Amino acid sequence: MKFRIALVLAVSGLLAAAGVSAQQPIVIKFSHVVAVDTPKGKAAEYFKKLAEERTKGRVKVELFPNSSLFKDGEEMEAVQLGSVQMLAPSLAKFGPLGLREFEVFDLPYIFDDYNQLHKVTQGPVGAGLLKKLDSKGIVGLAYWDNGFKVMSANKAIRVPADYKGLKMRIQSSKVLGDEMKALGSIPQVMAFSEVYQALQTGVVDGTENPPSNFYTQKLQEVQKYLALTDHGYLGYAVIVNKKFWDGLPADIRTTLEGAMKDTTKFANDIAKKENDDAIEAVRKTGKTEILTLTPEQKAAMKKALNVVHKDNESRVGKETIQAVYKETGFTP
Ligand code: LMR
Numbered sequence: 001m002k003f004r005i006a007l008v009l010a011v012s013g014l015l016a017a018a019g020v021s022a023q024q025p026i027v028i029k030f031s032h033v034v035a036v037d038t039p040k041g042k043a044a045e046y047f048k049k050l051a052e053e054r055t056k057g058r059v060k061v062e063l064f065p066n067s068s069l070f071k072d073g074e075e076m077e078a079v080q081l082g083s084v085q086m087l088a089p090s091l092a093k094f095g096p097l098g099l100r101e102f103e104v105f106d107l108p109y110i111f112d113d114y115n116q117l118h119k120v121t122q123g124p125v126g127a128g129l130l131k132k133l134d135s136k137g138i139v140g141l142a143y144w145d146n147g148f149k150v151m152s153a154n155k156a157i158r159v160p161a162d163y164k165g166l167k168m169r170i171q172s173s174k175v176l177g178d179e180m181k182a183l184g185s186i187p188q189v190m191a192f193s194e195v196y197q198a199l200q201t202g203v204v205d206g207t208e209n210p211p212s213n214f215y216t217q218k219l220q221e222v223q224k225y226l227a228l229t230d231h232g233y234l235g236y237a238v239i240v241n242k243k244f245w246d247g248l249p250a251d252i253r254t255t256l257e258g259a260m261k262d263t264t265k266f267a268n269d270i271a272k273k274e275n276d277d278a279i280e281a282v283r284k285t286g287k288t289e290i291l292t293l294t295p296e297q298k299a300a301m302k303k304a305l306n307v308v309h310k311d312n313e314s315r316v317g318k319e320t321i322q323a324v325y326k327e328t329g330f331t332p
Contacts, residue, residue, distance in 0.1 A: 025060040026252065028240075030086040031069045031078065033192045035216035039146050039274045040088055040236055041065050043267035050259035055252055061086075072172065072191035080137050085244045088144055088236040092173040099132055101320045102237070103312065106175040108305035110330050111233050114145065114272060119327040121145075121235070125320075130237065139245045141257070142238045142264040145271035146210045148230040150279075152223040152288070153206035158297045160184065160304035166205040169195050174315055176208075178308045179232070183301075192217075199223060210234050211278035212271075220288040227291040228279070229301055238264075306332055 028051070034040050048061035064070075070078045076097055078084045094102035104110070111117040120126050121143035130140030151157055153166055163183035170176040170187045180187035188204050192213075198204045199222040207219065213234075214226065238260065245253065282288050293301070309332040313321060325331070 023058075025058055026055075026248065028059060028061045028086050029064065029069070029084040030061055030088075031064040031075055031084045032088055033067045033072060033075070034065065034213060036065050038212045038216050039267060039271040040144060041216075042270060042274075043144050043263055044088065046266050047259060047263040050262060051256055054255050054259055058252060059256065067191070067193035071193045079239060079241050082241050082244060084241075086238065086240050088238045090146075090171055090234055090236055091143075092171040092176060092234065094237070095174060096172050097136055099129075099136070100174070100315050101129055101132065101317050103173050103175040104129075104316050104320050104324050105233055105235065106173045106179070107309055107312065107316070107321070107324075108179055108232050109302050110309075110324060111148075111328055112330075114268075116328040116330075117145070117233060117235070118268075120324055123327060125323045125327060128323075129320075133237075133239060134242065137242050138239045139242045140237050140239050141260050144236040144238060144264060144267040146212065146234045146236065147271055147275040149208045149210055149232050149234055150214065151206060151208050151227045151229050151231070152214060152219060152225060153227075154224045156225050156289075156291060157206070157227045158291055158293060159300045163206075167203070169198060169204040169207045175308060175312050176232075178311055179305055182305050182307055195219070196222060208232070211275045211282065215278040215281050220282050220285045223288055225291055226279075226282060226288050228293060229298070231301055231305060 030044055030048070032040055032044060036042070036045065044063050044065070048063055051059050051061050070084065072093065075084070075087050075089065076093070079087050091102050091105040126143055133140040155162065157163055160183050163185040166185040167188055168180045168185045169190045170180060172189050177187040177189070190198055190204065195207055196217055196219060199207065199219065206223070207214070214220070248256070279290060283290050309321070
């Protein structure tokens with residue numbers, strides 16, 4: 001018996017000396033609401049790969065896509081409580097946290113293209129917004145792109161008058177609510193995981209989202225028209241529980257920061273193509289008609305939605321809005 005104990009002690013001593021220990025890996029639970037085959041889903045998988053490889057297994061990233069662990073309305077609290085460590089919510093979902101400034105990204109037509117967007121997300125304005133998360137027990141690590149939104153319904157929607165009376169599902173952003181009201185429709189805040197069924201049962205009539213989300217949620221099965229409005233942007237802030245992040249060994253944190261930087265490049269490189277491909281994929285199903293707006297129809301949409309900027313000045317903050325205008329050159 002004594003010999004056996006001595007042997008165990010000797011072996012574990014040798015292993016410890018060799019740097020091999022029975023240490024458990026640090027687990028990062030990363031929850032999100034979209035399908036795996038989307039810009040965010042793919043980026044999450046890429047981050048997992050880089051993080052695990054570069055930390056040589058000291059970090060394990062567990063992914064929970066498709067609202068499989070937490071859905072909208074639950075996940076923010078989950079990251080604050082430490083039930084998950086990492087999320088990448090849409091920028092339209094930070095209002096309920098008390099950070100209404102993030103709704104600046106929801107303002108209609110505020111970005112013409114990804115280049116203009118990146119001036120904000122990769123510049124001082126974007127960094128300043130992420131810093132505001134600290135006070136909520138959250139660290140903002142990066143912005144990941146998705147894309148420009150399209151509108152869908154079961155009737156052809158080309159000009160503002162077509163939206164009158166439609167019940168439109170939106171994310172939890174007051175700016176988005178005002179946008180739908182400006183078009184004469186009725187906004188309905190709803191978790192992403194519930195959209196398909198709500199459309200199927202007629203609880204709502206239409207939606208807005210980038211094409212990649214539309215296609216991967218199979219909304220073509222329940223929506224007859226998809227209008228390429230490009231009326232606003234949807235993207236993400238990658239966030240972590242602050243206590244968890246600050247408590248990581250410094251070398252691990254640095255490695256993860258590097259993995260996040262490279263993942264962000266990956267995410268932003270694939271986003272546009274993923275969305276362009278999704279439009280074609282929807283077209284190919286033959287179930288949903290793609291409506292390309294004429295310049296006049298686009299101008300009418302822009303004109304109708306313009307009021308949302310002014311109306312949300314006090315909510316979003318004049319300073320934040322002006323700072324974004326300055327980067328993008330947008331004039332309301
Ligand atoms: C939505 O709720 O429509 C989106 O925020 C989903 C997502 O994460 O892209």
